[in-house]
Amino acid sequence: MEECELRDGWSRVCIGLPPVLIQVLVGLLCSIVTMLVGLFAVYVYLSRRAKRPRARSLSFGLMTFGFLLGLPSFLWHAANPTLLPSTHVGLHATFVVGDVIDHVGFVMLIYWDIVNEGVRLALALDPKGRKLGLRMSTAMGVICIVVQIVFLVPFWILIYTVDTDWQRSTLCSAFAVMQYVIVFGAVPSFIFGTLAWRLRSLWKDLPGDIPLHLLYRLRYTQLCLTLLTLLGVTDGILGLTVALVPFFTVLSGFLYDCVALLSLSILTLVLLGIEVFLTYQKARHRTNRPCQLDASEVLGVVQSGVSLLKITSPAPSAPCAPPAPGMRPAGPGLSRTWSRLGPVMPPVWERGLGQGIAETFQEIYGGTLNSADCMEDPPTSEVCIHLVKPMTAPARCSMWECLAAGFTSNSHVCAGAPRRRHLARPTVMVSHCWASSYRELMLIMKRYDDNTDRSNYFFVDVFSMNQHDFADLGTYSESAEPPDMYDMMLDALTRSIKVPGCMLLAMVPHENSKMLTRSWCLYEIYIAWKVKAEVSCGFIPEAEQVMKQSLTKDDRFIRRMLSKINAEASSATVKADRDMILKLIHSAGVDRFNSFVREKLRTSLRVVALTTLREVEGKDMEIEDVSLRRARGVGGVRAARGALRTRPEAEALSSIGIVKTSLMRAAIGTHCDGCGGDIGLPRPSH
Incomplete structure (x- = not known):
């Protein structure tokens, strides 16, 4: 007993490994667990601002908590490798509870999150296969969770109680076969590899410029399945080696603490880091979304912009310096007041606006027209003819220009959300039919914002193009x-x-x-x-x-x-x-x-x-009800009724036809x- 410097925690057999190696590996494990706890705290904070899959959040929570419960045992073993935590009832009991929780969380992450997501993506257009795959992955998760509880609890109790070498050797071999080979080894790695191959084949059927959120889903799932496949193959080889080779059987405790748990903690840290990044991206996009303006506020912005842009005096005769390339100079249609605010306007293709601003014009349409003239679900052409053109007629410019000028003179509107929150360089060009419902167009744009998890700026011809003067292009x-x-x-x-x-x-x-x-x-x-x-x-x-x-x-x-x-x-x-x-x-x-x-x-x-x-x-x-969500702005909108009916409808229809036809x-x-x-x-x- 005195001649043996170091013994294995499971087999209790003397092993010829230097204690410093145990200290380094277990110390590294303690450091990773500490980082894992801190990273999970960040994840919890970010999850308050962005919804994430419940199974994924619960899995990472269980795994982090399980490693945290095992931390006292790791620290005790790192301080003195000659002392075995499995002989201390308090440390061993805490470690056992944490180990079971950790394995349950890992199984949930594998089957109820990663494999389920892989099945949804790989079999999206195969309804029967998709339904069967989801049922099988869910059932496999339940079975593996039950196996972990039923097998691990008696195993850890026996590790603490049995004394003979052959009993401990049998326990080590049984653990290697059950955990390394069956539960996490070669058998499930075949499933992981098949799904990873199916996802790789899926890329061939998709365009190269798929939406960012879908790209993240595919890459995350494919990366996880690839790592699980490699982990499963490695576990299978390790399990067979430990079970069949006596030299490695006596090292079972060292291999589990310093190799298996260390590898699992690193894998968990990597996957949680990726999940924190995705959650941060989603939370940032939601946080940066502009405040919503009601219809009366938008109407006030437009009216202020029209007042600034309408012709109030003749244009100066002195020549002006040419503007920057791609910018339109302030010409006869721009007043001197606006020229002091900004001498140039961006070209048509750089005029994008947020969905929230465009959506308010549906309510403005209903609030500024008589009930007899107002359509319940107007097409886009109706909104342009009876709303956009009459509102911008005094300035004979695009609605985007009126909004840009109006935001400049109404900086108090939506405090904390300046003009750039609502108007910016477009990120999406909307191709639509003017005969279709304007309400449904707004729903599509809003849905696109939701699917991309960010506030997009849309190029919509009704607002970005000058409906009075086509030379604005x-x-x-x-x-x-x-x-x-x-x-x-x-x-x-x-x-x-x-x-x-x-x-x-x-x-x-x-x-x-x-x-x-x-x-x-x-x-x-x-x-x-x-x-x-x-x-x-x-x-x-x-x-x-x-x-x-x-x-x-x-x-x-x-x-x-x-x-x-x-x-x-x-x-x-x-x-x-x-x-x-x-x-x-x-x-x-x-x-x-x-x-x-x-x-x-x-x-x-x-x-x-x-x-x-x-x-x-x-x-x-x-789907939110627009009229209820912005009811407080209806009164201000109806106060402007009549001002937009000064232009003959025939002139508006003729002008809009010229623009679209050209x-x-x-x-x-x-x-x-x-x-x-x-x-x-x-x-x-x-």
């Missing part, structure tokens, strides 16, 4: 020669998609989207592909639920939607536009064009399937040199 040029209208229009359309790098298709109604029947909408998809922009399909929440049910049954929904894409069957506001479109598409090949659009939508719909099928606990799916002519009838693409549409003759 142009940029400042030192050349005396006026720019070619087709080049200017196509450049504006291309940049409005290229600048944000993302285009959101408002699919309304979802079963027979009007967008897929409009020639200019199909061409916008083509432009997005040429500039390598991300194309996302947006649906209202109710449609997402219908889609979820349809996509989990079969792919008939996708086939039915794609079958309706036919450029020859598309329509345009003006027959001449449609003829021009068909002529250009025929020259490039109708079948090639249709195939390209179908393929782009097919990959986008796969992304939609994955995002609509995600099941994050605590996600609120209810945009379609330019966007579809012009070739963009340098944009690339397999489908080369020739430039029309003038």
Whole structure:
């Protein structure tokens, strides 16, 4: 007894390892446990601001608590490696409770979070396989939890009580086979590897520019499954070695404390660190969301902006220095007052606004029109004709410019949320049909904010474009020669998609989207592909639920939607536009064009399937009632009734028709040199 310097904690056999090695490894384990506790405290704080999957949060909590309970035993052993914690009843009991809790949490993390998420992603479009996979992973989690409790508690009691060497050797071999080989070893690693391979194959069916939140889900799940596969293979080899080779059997306690638990703590720290990063990203996006303005406040901002921008005096005759490239100079349509506030305005394609601002115009529409003239669910064109154009008519500028000027003069509005919280460079270009519901367009934009977990800035033509003067699309040029209208229009359309790098298709109604029947909408998809922009399909929440049910049954929904894409069957506001479109598409090949659009939508719909099928606990799916949420602003809105009815409706309808028709002519009838693409549409003759 005196000749043996160090004994194994399980076999109680003398081992020829230096005590300093035990001190270093166990000390490292104590340091990692301390970092794990601190990191989990940060995770708890961030989770108050961002909802996370309940199974994941509970798993990390149990694992952290389990390691914390084992910390006294680790510290005691690191202080003096010759003393065995398994011989001290208090330390051993605390360690046993912590070890069981730690293993239960690890099993929950594996089967109820990582494997379940892998099944949802890999089998998103296979309803039967997905349902069976979720049931199997949940059942495996329950079975493994029961096994951990039933096996570990008697095992640790026997480790403390038995005395003979052969009994301890048998216990060590049984533990190696049960834990290393069966529960966490080669058997489950086959499942983990299969799911990881399926997720890798899934990447081939998705576009390269998938939404960020989906990218995080795929990478996190694939990384976890890969690590679990490697861990399972390693555990299987280690378990067989410990069970069959006597030299390693007597080292069972050392291998468990200094190798297995150390590896598990490092893995837990890495996974928790990734989860803290994802939670921080989500919490930051939610914290930075701008405050919501009611309708009366927005109306006041617009009216202030119109007052600043309307023509109050003739423009100065002295020449001005040219503005920065890409900026529009303050011309005759801008007053001297506004010129002192800011001499230039950003070009059309750099005018983005938040969804909350755009949504208030639905309430303003209902509050400023007589009940006889007000539609209950107006299309976007109705909102533009009867609201946007009359409000901006005195200044003859875009609604975005009125808002920008109004925020400058109303800095007290929404204290702590300046103009840049509501107006900024666009992050998404919204492609929508003006004949569709404006309310549903707002729901799609809000849903996109929710799915991306951030406040996006949308390029919406109704607000970003000047509905009175189409020349607003142009940029400042030192050349005396006026720019070619087709080049200017196509450049504006291309940049409005290229600048944000993302285009959101408002699919309304979802079963027979009007967008897929409009020639200019199909061409916008083509432009997005040429500039390598991300194309996302947006649906209202109710449609997402219908889609979820349809996509989990079969792919008939996708086939039915794609079958309706036919450029020859598309329509345009003006027959001449449609003829021009068909002529250009025929020259490039109708079948090639249709195939390209179908393929782009097919990959986008796969992304939609994955995002609509995600099941994050605590996600609120209810749709807020706009009228109730902003009821306090109705009174101020109705006070302005009558001021917006001064312009004849015929003039508004005529102007808006000119703008949309010109945009379609330019966007579809012009070739963009340098944009690339397999489908080369020739430039029309003038």
